[in-house]
Amino acid sequence: MNYLLAFCFCGFVCLLGQIIYDRTKLTPGHITSLFVCLGACLDLFGWYDWCIEVFHAGALLPITSFGHSLMHGAMAMSEEYGLLGIAMGMFDLTAAGITSAILFAFLTSLVFKPKS
Amino acid sequence: MDKQAYRDLVKQQQPKVPYLKNAITAFLVGGLIGALGQALVTLYMNWFGLNEQQAGTPMIVTLIAVACLLTGLGVFDKLAGHAGAGTFIPITGFANSMTSAALESRAEGLVSGVGSHMFSLGGTVITFGIVASFVIGVIRYVFFGG
Numbered sequence: 001m002n003y004l005l006a007f008c009f010c011g012f013v014c015l016l017g018q019i020i021y022d023r024t025k026l027t028p029g030h031i032t033s034l035f036v037c038l039g040a041c042l043d044l045f046g047w048y049d050w051c052i053e054v055f056h057a058g059a060l061l062p063i064t065s066f067g068h069s070l071m072h073g074a075m076a077m078s079e080e081y082g083l084l085g086i087a088m089g090m091f092d093l094t095a096a097g098i099t100s101a102i103l104f105a106f107l108t109s110l111v112f113k114p115k116s
Numbered sequence: 117m118d119k120q121a122y123r124d125l126v127k128q129q130q131p132k133v134p135y136l137k138n139a140i141t142a143f144l145v146g147g148l149i150g151a152l153g154q155a156l157v158t159l160y161m162n163w164f165g166l167n168e169q170q171a172g173t174p175m176i177v178t179l180i181a182v183a184c185l186l187t188g189l190g191v192f193d194k195l196a197g198h199a200g201a202g203t204f205i206p207i208t209g210f211a212n213s214m215t216s217a218a219l220e221s222r223a224e225g226l227v228s229g230v231g232s233h234m235f236s237l238g239g240t241v242i243t244f245g246i247v248a249s250f251v252i253g254v255i256r257y258v259f260f261g262g
Contacts, residue, residue, distance in 0.1 A: 002154055002158075003151045003154050003155070004151075006147075006150040006151050006153060006154035007147035007148070007150050007151040007154075008147065008150075009150060010146045010147055010149060010150025010151075010153070010206060011142075011143040011144065011146045011147030011150060011202075012143070012146075013146065013205055014142045014143060014145065014146025014147070014201045014202045014205045014206070015139055015142055015143040015146070015201075016201075017142065017200075017201030017204070017205040018138055018139050018141075018142035018143075018200050018201035018202065019135075019139060020201075021138075021200055021201050022133050022135050022138055022139075022200075023135075028201075028204045028209065028213075029213075029237065029240045029241075031201070031204070031205070032204060032205070032209060032210070032240070032241050033240050033241060033243075033244040033245075035205065036241050036244055036245040036248065037244055037245070037248040039245075040245065040248040040249045040252050041248070041252060043252070044252050044255070044256055056154055056157065056168065057150060057153035057154040057156070057157045057172070057175060058150035058151075058153070058154065060153065060172050060175070060176065061149060061150050061153045061176070061179070061206045061207055062146075062150075062205050062206055062207075063205055063206070063207065063209065063210060063241060065207075066207070066210070066241065066245055067245050067248060067249060070245050070246060070249035071249045071252060071253055071256075074249055074250070074253045075253060075256065075257075078253065078257050082257075083254065083257060086250060086253040086254060086257065087250070090246060090249065090250070096173045096176065096177055097173075097176050097177070097180065097207065097210075098242070100176075100177045100180045100181065101180050101184070101210060101211050101214050101238075102214065102234065104180060104181050104184035104185075104211065104215070105184055105211070105214040105215040105217075105218045105234055106218060106230060106234070107184075108184045108185065108187065108188040108215050108218065108219065109188075109215070109218035109219050109221075109222045109230050111188060112188035112189065112219060113219075113222075114216075114219040114220050114222065
């Protein structure tokens, strides 16, 4: 059941992205930026937390969850340090994703030659 | 020829976008990535005794590693050509944009090529993510008390 829910949610977000991509002249960069902002907005009232509770990994994978994780780290730190905490905790939860993306991208560029 | 007639002519010559086919492919590929993520979460929960929240991070790291590797092998770009948003909306798209930027600029050297160009495609996500989260974070902090 969890698999089906994850499949449907992740698929649905991609479907939305594809419709925007086909119908407008926006590039993938525009659309991913839009979805990150959307994820941060959905976290304003904790709606994205509900999505993660219901759809599990399906809600963690789309880029909207990046905006949500940024917000969550910031809000957790702001409880202790106030407004300054928003800046301090911003990367707390996304650190693993960004670090691994940089690391693996660097290693890949050392090993492989560009194909096209 | 007036402008309207010209626009109609251009529209006729443009290749027809297969909206429905693209949408279905994006849904299926995106869904499969979501299901794969769920499978990895279940796997890590059973192997390492993590709870679901803790298993999310290694799952994302695994998918990023796989996406980087596939980009290096040249497989990812072929897949992305068919799947469109199905591959660039999940976190794999972020990994792919960083890796392809790094690969393309490899010829310019490690520092001035890979180091400085790595974020040229994927950086927009981080920039807008942080600006949006900061603004909304301040709103939430001021009006809703965090």
